[in-house]
Amino acid sequence: MQAKTLKELAAHVGGQIIGNPDVLIHSASTLARAGAGQISFLANEKYEKQLGITAASAVIVKTQADIALDQIIAEDPYYAFMQIVVLLHGHRKHKAVGISPKASVADSAKLGADCDVHDFATICDNAKLGSGCRIYPGAYVGADVVMGDNCVLYANAVIYDGCKLGNGVIVNANSVVGEDGFGFATHDGKHHKIPQVGVVVIEDDVEIGVCCGIERGTLGDTVIGSGTKIGDSVTVGHGSKIGSNCLLVAQIGVAGSTTIGNNCIIGGQAGIVGHVTIGNNVTIAAKSGVINSVPDGMTLVGAPAIDAAKGRRAYSMIEYLPDMKQSIRRLEKQLAELKAANGQQAGSDGK
Amino acid sequence: MQAKTLKELAAHVGGQIIGNPDVLIHSASTLARAGAGQISFLANEKYEKQLGITAASAVIVKTQADIALDQIIAEDPYYAFMQIVVLLHGHRKHKAVGISPKASVADSAKLGADCDVHDFATICDNAKLGSGCRIYPGAYVGADVVMGDNCVLYANAVIYDGCKLGNGVIVNANSVVGEDGFGFATHDGKHHKIPQVGVVVIEDDVEIGVCCGIERGTLGDTVIGSGTKIGDSVTVGHGSKIGSNCLLVAQIGVAGSTTIGNNCIIGGQAGIVGHVTIGNNVTIAAKSGVINSVPDGMTLVGAPAIDAAKGRRAYSMIEYLPDMKQSIRRLEKQLAELKAANGQQAGSDGK
């Protein structure tokens, strides 16, 4: 971490300086935690009050704030902040270990230039790795796997045989790509395993969190589109296709043979049934249960998942079910009384 | 993959040929993807339209379809398809590696004939493996574990000490069998770990997906019945018993001391509380939350889970809660008006 002037940082993100361009910034932090020599940002209005009390030396904002702090004005403050964090802190450095003699690399495997294969990692027969791949201890690359350049498999990540990873794919620790799909033909009460002939194809720049499982397809392939980011403990069923630049937060389940479009955002613990089609730019709230196909651009909440426009209110009203029930009972009683009174009245009228 | 004639395939599955018995089939695929030389199937009416447009050379159907394609008529087309996929494609072949010198096998461990123990696999003291077991890299077999014949532990699967696996058990990558149950005695605000004295017993022909955790019992054992298939990221709590030939899809949680019968089907992300009894042939829909015991044969949906016969409709009606609330308000208003009018009327009557 080498300190930079605010001027250098502003130039790096194409922002405009308000205040002292020569203030030195050594690192980045949140508004609440930042101190002298640190830069922070405001991207969410919710935290606007913190602008007034932060001890940061400078902040990145979208529009000039009425505060005494030095500022960088940037159109997308969070993006600018990301660029500055990369500049000041950098991404994780991978130790250059080369091909460890304590690793197990098949003679038939082909590795590109500048790969690291750590102790106790396994590269099986005919696997092909591009250049600059980092294979951490205990990671397993099955037979016939093909990986592009600059992939990272963290400790104990497992890629089953035949799967294909593009360039810049990151698979975090203890995740699995390409296990058999959950496919059984049930006959006379027994479940007979169907060979899962497809593989998993992971396109460029995908990151997968820890403890995920991406099943291989039964006959076709399971596909994760380029630029899609997947959090921890996500399961993707056999033959599903997830588009490009999606965000799947954590503990999501996508059942088999489902297609998800591009630029979708799926919240934690959401589940999507099999054999449906989710459009592009769809947002699915955390814990939703999607049981039907979804057109482009929708936002869904709840289980079963419905249009968020009415869904947020609808699900929040479950709380009032006892009150509603009581209202209905009261109405029934009052109506019965009214009918009885009317009957009496009608009777007396009829006299 | 050696091509077979339609006649050979029909004979293999005990089916009847409609069309040319000599057509050569080299592989299997879905109706939508199949091309020349491929066979597909129709098991779900939902896909019937695809029969008319598939480019497959032959299809397996339950009753003769009015199409120009060569057909195999089979009573259970999906089962027949499975048999044909096995015939044409086969199950995964495990490379015969024997006992790798780079594995760690305790002197006191006993291995049956024809076992493969890959590099970096660990077999601890007094473990006993039957014949034909495949222990992939990084897999761990704890002390005193007993495994039957033809078991497969994929990469980095972990079996804690003392657990018992029957014949033909498959544990996929990064799953764990036999970790301590979540058992603590809370006293004066501190949680004291209770030794988990039981083990896990996995009966014959069970398959467990990736990233699962099957806890050992506190005092008795946790049991997974024969022929049961478990998907990815499933957690089974301490002391629970799951019957035979169940299907547990993915991300399911079964809390401790619960008993599940035979032939149950449990959908993804469902949860079952502890200390309840689920009967035989019970179906639990995805995302259900089961909080009570369930008699044989029921189908449940929702959280809390209720009889699907009414539950599917009930949960789908959450969407209309705002409308219902509005209806109740309107009724209240109208009733008040009516009462007021009646009162007036009554008043004028009483004059």
Add this chain to the structure above:
Amino acid sequence: MQAKTLKELAAHVGGQIIGNPDVLIHSASTLARAGAGQISFLANEKYEKQLGITAASAVIVKTQADIALDQIIAEDPYYAFMQIVVLLHGHRKHKAVGISPKASVADSAKLGADCDVHDFATICDNAKLGSGCRIYPGAYVGADVVMGDNCVLYANAVIYDGCKLGNGVIVNANSVVGEDGFGFATHDGKHHKIPQVGVVVIEDDVEIGVCCGIERGTLGDTVIGSGTKIGDSVTVGHGSKIGSNCLLVAQIGVAGSTTIGNNCIIGGQAGIVGHVTIGNNVTIAAKSGVINSVPDGMTLVGAPAIDAAKGRRAYSMIEYLPDMKQSIRRLEKQLAELKAANGQQAGSDGK
């Protein structure tokens, strides 16, 4: 397991003996399974009937039971039982293996006295372990990790670089501590990875189940407070802080930047959104979806989560939505009839 007299056991837990102090007890079991020579306990009234039929030689109870069995009276029978299980059965014994020559320990790593580092375990540069740590096969301790005394990392557990574990921390098999938080800045439709500069701090006496993921913080640290116990497949998001002596059962998701107080109990499959504050002594039922901050002492159920006092009833009423809808329709019809009748009547009155 050496047998003890009831007198010895009573003395060990500070309990009072009813019956024969000399009866020999060799092990512990549940009321339903216990036999001669075994001790059991009654902590939950639900099982009181089993007291009459248990074959145990002795039981631990809170108040003297009117049964012929020998008894230990203890104020907290479950705690007493735990103490006795520890006495009779003990916790898991870890085989003393020392530093295996088949492990990979960096020259710059520092290990305290009496550590076990098993085959295929990896200890990276500058890692520091206290005394009495047990590092099972395939476990991975990243660079600059600091661990206290008596920690246990079971097989294939992974600690990313720089994380800090206190004393007596247990991480079960295939769990991960310190992977990058799910932090991306989305710009022009692409998700740019934000370096995750924080680490994970795990305080003393925390136990983490299998297949968990505890993300490192983006700028600050993720913290798990002392004495907190976490079950299987739990995900904790970046920068969240969990207090002391909490119980998080299985498959729970805590999103990023959320703070949870002390002594909270969170049920299986519950989810908590990011950026909220949960107080002390909060109980969150299984499968709940918490979307707001929660004051001290509350109990919540449901998704969305609401006060259990009304929530249990409210969620159980979803089942009756079709009936309620029908009641509303009936009311609307009856009211319309009544209005029509009144109108007629009014009309005839007006004649």
